[in-house]
Amino acid sequence: MSENISSSHEAATPIVIVGHVDHGKSTLIGRLLHDTDNLQDGKVAQIIESSKKRGLKIEWSFLLDSLQIERDQGVTVDSTRLPFRLGTREFVIVDAPGHRQFLRNMITGAADAEAAVLVVDAAEGAREQTRRHAMLLRLIGIRHVIVLLNKVDLLDFDQARIVQVQKDVGDLLTRLELEAAVFVPASAREGDNIAQRSANMPWYEGPTLTEALAQVPTPDSRIELPLRLPVQDVYRFDDKRYVAGRIERGRVRVGDTVVIGAQKTPARVASIESWHTAPHVAASAGQSVAITLEPDVIPDRGDLLHTPDAPPVEASRLKTRLFWLRKEPLRVGESFRLRLATAEHAVTVSSILSVVNLDDLTENPGTEVPPEGFAEIILSASGSIQFDPFTPGTTDGRGVLVDRQQRIVGGAPLIGPAEIEAGDKAIHPTSSAVTAQDRARVKGHKGGVFWLTGLSGSGKSTLARAAESRLFANGVDVSVLDGDTLRAGLCHDLGFSEAERTENVRRAAEVARILRDAGQVVLVTLISPLRSDRELARQIIGDDFEEVFVDADLSVCEQRDPKGLYAAARAGKISGFTGIDAPYEAPQAPALRLQTGQTNADKLAADLAGFVEGKVAVSGGQRQTS
Ligand SMILES: Nc1ncnc2c1ncn2[C@@H]1O[C@H](COP(=O)(O)OS(=O)(=O)O)[C@@H](OP(=O)(O)O)[C@H]1O
Numbered sequence: 001m002s003e004n005i006s007s008s009h010e011a012a013t014p015i016v017i018v019g020h021v022d023h024g025k026s027t028l029i030g031r032l033l034h035d036t037d038n039l040q041d042g043k044v045a046q047i048i049e050s051s052k053k054r055g056l057k058i059e060w061s062f063l064l065d066s067l068q069i070e071r072d073q074g075v076t077v078d079s080t081r082l083p084f085r086l087g088t089r090e091f092v093i094v095d096a097p098g099h100r101q102f103l104r105n106m107i108t109g110a111a112d113a114e115a116a117v118l119v120v121d122a123a124e125g126a127r128e129q130t131r132r133h134a135m136l137l138r139l140i141g142i143r144h145v146i147v148l149l150n151k152v153d154l155l156d157f158d159q160a161r162i163v164q165v166q167k168d169v170g171d172l173l174t175r176l177e178l179e180a181a182v183f184v185p186a187s188a189r190e191g192d193n194i195a196q197r198s199a200n201m202p203w204y205e206g207p208t209l210t211e212a213l214a215q216v217p218t219p220d221s222r223i224e225l226p227l228r229l230p231v232q233d234v235y236r237f238d239d240k241r242y243v244a245g246r247i248e249r250g251r252v253r254v255g256d257t258v259v260i261g262a263q264k265t266p267a268r269v270a271s272i273e274s275w276h277t278a279p280h281v282a283a284s285a286g287q288s289v290a291i292t293l294e295p296d297v298i299p300d301r302g303d304l305l306h307t308p309d310a311p312p313v314e315a316s317r318l319k320t321r322l323f324w325l326r327k328e329p330l331r332v333g334e335s336f337r338l339r340l341a342t343a344e345h346a347v348t349v350s351s352i353l354s355v356v357n358l359d360d361l362t363e364n365p366g367t368e369v370p371p372e373g374f375a376e377i378i379l380s381a382s383g384s385i386q387f388d389p390f391t392p393g394t395t396d397g398r399g400v401l402v403d404r405q406q407r408i409v410g411g412a413p414l415i416g417p418a419e420i421e422a423g424d425k426a427i428h429p430t431s432s433a434v435t436a437q438d439r440a441r442v443k444g445h446k447g448g449v450f451w452l453t454g455l456s457g458s459g460k461s462t463l464a465r466a467a468e469s470r471l472f473a474n475g476v477d478v479s480v481l482d483g484d485t486l487r488a489g490l491c492h493d494l495g496f497s498e499a500e501r502t503e504n505v506r507r508a509a510e511v512a513r514i515l516r517d518a519g520q521v522v523l524v525t526l527i528s529p530l531r532s533d534r535e536l537a538r539q540i541i542g543d544d545f546e547e548v549f550v551d552a553d554l555s556v557c558e559q560r561d562p563k564g565l566y567a568a569a570r571a572g573k574i575s576g577f578t579g580i581d582a583p584y585e586a587p588q589a590p591a592l593r594l595q596t597g598q599t600n601a602d603k604l605a606a607d608l609a610g611f612v613e614g615k616v617a618v619s620g621g622q623r624q625t626s
């Protein structure tokens with residue numbers, strides 16, 4: 001049997017190119033591929049042709065457009081890899097069609113970049129996206145950053161002005177604990193200092209971009225680190241059980257003792273196999289293997305195999321950096337799945353330690369993380385999680401948060417265990433193993449929240465109760481959360497000040513979310529007079545939230561006055577009454593509008609029930625009707 005340890009193969013070095021919009025990223029890619037002779041002849045002709053047609057000099061960014069068109073015609077891919085060669089060394093520019101996909105690839109490690117070129121328009125200096133991208137480079141741990149000060153022709157190649165921009169960008173990176181390997185003053189459009197040294201900047205003695213790329217170190221070897229083999233799967237074949245996975249770091253030899261996951265069971269490696277080759281005596285980082293163990297223990301997918309002398313960290317509260325991708329802000333109390341190599345753990349955000357202000361890059365206390373925002377948070381799990389703290393250049397601690405629909409909502413490199421501080425809310429919420437899909441299959445419909453807002457007396461309760469009966473008769477698991485009813489119990493401590501109404505809405509939204517997560521259809525009837533409060537409800541509930549406007553003029557409501565409240569308010573017996581001396585902000589774009597001053601209640605209840613059924617329908621669902 002031969003020693004089959006893969007030596008460091010000369011794989012292409014992946015790089016990413018980032019920068020503020022219009023700072024010249026696409027032009028740079030086109031220029032770079034052309035000047036390094038990495039374009040097929042036909043491509044150049046195509047670019048010259050389309051540039052001429054528009055009466056322009058050669059426009060290198062058209063190259064990317066034409067590659068994009070080719071991609072659009074081919075199979076859908078979520079990552080674009082543009083290979084190019086510099087001398088004997090291979091590189092690949094990792095890009096993605098679309099800004100969000102690009103960010104997603106960066107945080108999941110799909111981009112897997114060794115180095116980054118940060119493009120900054122020298123005439124404009126660092127802008128908002130420059131800061132955001134630099135933060136992202138820090139977050140995902142890219143250690144080698146080349147700053148390309150682009151468009152220096154617009155500064156007449158003036159040394160003093162270029163040096164000033166270099167200093168500004170350098171200061172910005174220093175504040176992020178990132179160090180630029182080199183600053184290259186260049187003009188991607190004109191070709192200065194890309195592959196050819198610029199004659200316009202005799203004062204510049206540093207490398208051109210291609211020279212700078214040639215200096216990017218080859219990836220560090222992960223072989224010398226202690227073993228980590230995340231279990232991908234366990235197969236049974238010919239009476240043997242194979243534990244399959246890709247070695248993330250270290251090496252494993254036949255005869256080694258390994259420890260399996262959180263159960264901490266030791267076992268001996270009996271054999272190491274891989275497809276289509278003879279069995280190995282050893283394997284190392286980067287290789288995918290199937291091993292057999294003695295005794296024949298059964299790990300689970302997600303378990304980490306490691307050496308007994310260098311175990312990973314274990315904690316149930318994890319201090320985590322965060323790059324937040326969801327369109328809605330993140331709040332404390334939200335639950336997700338934390339993907340970590342092949343493992344998935346249920347976690348809850350138990351606190352937001354700080355949120356980065358992108359204008360000045362300061363870290364401040366905050367109650368929510370905005371879309372594309374950066375923060376430091378604590379994630380809590382119900383049990384302990386094994387991990388290695390995030391280390392740039394490795395896959396260690398590279399967590400990703402996914403929501404109930406398996407969508408990636410955040411990059412979450414795990415920094416380490418979170419100590420429990422005095423006064424800390426050390427909560428460890430659990431989440432259900434029963435999925436939304438399981439529930440929908442059993443109930444024949446999915447859960448959803450229908451938020452009925454409108455003036456007192458507009459008809460919210462009347463329509464919700466009538467729709468509830470109709471839906472129930474059709475086999476829908478439905479309930480109503482009614483303002484008056486909640487205020488008699490859960491919210492009995494609340495009055496009608498603005499702050500108390502906000503709290504009332506928050507509580508109702510939290511309850512609605514729990515019921516929705518349990519697969520129910522929930523009709524909430526609250527005046528909820530302020531747009532900001534209804535927006536809060538939408539954010540707490542997240543998916544499957546629909547705003548329904550129960551619309552009737554104040555005069556109609558006042559005339560109906562079913563509870564005599566308007567009369568009491570007019571008589572000054574009740575103060576702060578909605579519509580009289582407290583505001584009501586009508587929805588601007590409700591999903592459904594029910595005009596109760598014009599249409600009878602029966603018809604509107606049927607409309608509401610129909611709307612609800614349409615929204616919660618699942619294909620193939622079987623419902624029992626009564
Ligand atoms: N000051 C004042 N303003 C508005 N409403 C008042 C007030 N005082 C008592 N009520 C009664 O409380 C019901 C509204 O409660 P909500 O929980 O829906 O209100 S809110 O969403 O918190 O604004 C409301 O019920 P509906 O008529 O069903 O809307 C009233 O019965």
Ligand SMILES: Nc1ncnc2c1ncn2[C@@H]1O[C@H](COP(=O)(O)OP(=O)(O)O)[C@@H](O)[C@H]1O
Nearest residue numbers: 456457458459460461462560562596599600601
């Ligand atoms: N088209 C209609 N839709 C709903 N309610 C109506 C309609 N026409 C008259 N009403 C009457 O208006 C009143 C609405 O009161 P309610 O449902 O308690 O309102 P809210 O819950 O919004 O305060 C009820 O007395 C109801 O019978």
